[in-house]
Amino acid sequence: MGEFDLIDRFFTRSPRPGGRTVLGVGDDCALLQPAAGMQLAISSDMLVEGRHFLSTVDPARLGHKALAVNLSDLAACGATPVAFTLALALPGADETWLAPFSQGLLALADAHGCELIGGDTTRGPLNICITVFGEVPVVEGHSQALLRSGARPGDDLYVSGSLGDARLALEVFRGRIRLPDEVFEAARARLEQPTPRVALGQALRGVASAAADISDGLLGDLGHILRRSGVGARIDTEAALALLASRPWPADAAGGFDAEQALACVLAGGDDYELVFTAPPEARSAVHQASRQAGTPVSRIGRIETDPGLRLIDRDGRVRSEGYRSFDHFA
């Protein structure tokens, strides 16, 4: 199967009526007609075997994840997904891999009305590079995009959904811990098939003061918000620990897994694809309304402060002496 057969067979679809795509796969370029007054939000992510996914992963889940991590970037900006390109390096044209991969990819694309408009295929070590396009309204000259730079001292600090479970699953794959089957399967789905918080991101436009998606771990990605906003933050570690969905632990987790390691998974596990965001205290009811509207739970886990840096507060209200660097380097 040659490059063009492969594109025809697995990745070519007609432009969706009423969509923004004027011309899709099959010419030198795709043509996109942005709606009047809209800005285009653009993000690109590259997934490499062994680094972003295990070679044994279900190709359908991998197709889902490859697009999900990009949609998560759009979610962090509050953008509405429009379209994406797919560049794919493959060791060979294996139909038993390509069919489920494209199925998983396009199912998530369809769920978000995000059209595959072009890309590239080549032979090479497995590499998946997706560039995604979303729209953000501009109201009276002001972009409604959520940025990393808008956090202000006194703002509440929130996280969507749950954190740390993807890392728990990874630690099981690495043979470092064991989990009961049903707990592992749920955690594994979080690792292999993350849910981008697209609806929440859109609902937070005009509500959140800053936002980022959590791909490298909460501490790292919150760190981007803090640096670009010129502020610091405190995190309530008890509230953070409650973000781990996997239960029960550590009772059934073998290999010396304890509350500290669970906290490390939450704070620096990575691969969560949740949103971390800030909003002023007077926006609390608006935040909860956005959460309900999107069907995505959010938790308040701390607040933004003037002092630079990040402080972890224990259950007694004390700043933990070891700081957060030990967690930041968990990986």
Place this chain on the structure above:
Amino acid sequence: MGEFDLIDRFFTRSPRPGGRTVLGVGDDCALLQPAAGMQLAISSDMLVEGRHFLSTVDPARLGHKALAVNLSDLAACGATPVAFTLALALPGADETWLAPFSQGLLALADAHGCELIGGDTTRGPLNICITVFGEVPVVEGHSQALLRSGARPGDDLYVSGSLGDARLALEVFRGRIRLPDEVFEAARARLEQPTPRVALGQALRGVASAAADISDGLLGDLGHILRRSGVGARIDTEAALALLASRPWPADAAGGFDAEQALACVLAGGDDYELVFTAPPEARSAVHQASRQAGTPVSRIGRIETDPGLRLIDRDGRVRSEGYRSFDHFA
């Protein structure tokens, strides 16, 4: 050097004043504000070591080529370059490679006013994936983009610049032929540092009936135009052979290199990044004016016909009996 240091150091620049970029590298997404009434042309190309470039290539030339092959797709649509994203998988963060790579990349970007607005870096087998964005005007509801689908019987068939020299250089690298030093160096520059025909593509808007860029070889890429336009074509092989810029050959080319092999390089060599396009005979003066305006020579090498398929015409005006498939499979 971590991922973020690397991005800061080699790939972060401020948005250009007056450009379309609202927000560049450093947030979850880049923000682009397309000009009113413009369509966005989008193309994505992935370059893999060993397949698209040799491991020994000068990194500055590779940086140039990685963007050039994408700009060539914009040229084929007649689009004006605006911005691009870069996703990069690297075996290691080698500054002696990254510095010249980013220099070569950004020099070409600057020459075309095309801003680097975001991307991704990761560790992995060397892989360069660029997605490029250009603008195409829409006039009275009609896109001015050049497409592959507009060729009509009777149209003239043109090629820009020269063809086949990149393949000659590759054959030297493979040890199959030898060339005089100065001939080789010129051919090698064509292979390693191609010139995207961006100005010509723009000048051909409203003049050419169809266009494609020549990346896989003239016959293959012309084939896309023929299939999508539902037409056939004849090529004057003498005119085609004159497109090879490398001289003298075959006198100084060792290894049994002859006119037939030279023709194969022209027709199916690949890596040319010239434009193949069609235009009605009454547009000949407009084509030559576009050529002068862009400073890019064009050659008329055949014409579009009603009969499907591609016919190669020899110097005596006869259709070559072996057809074009032997050239198409030259690689």
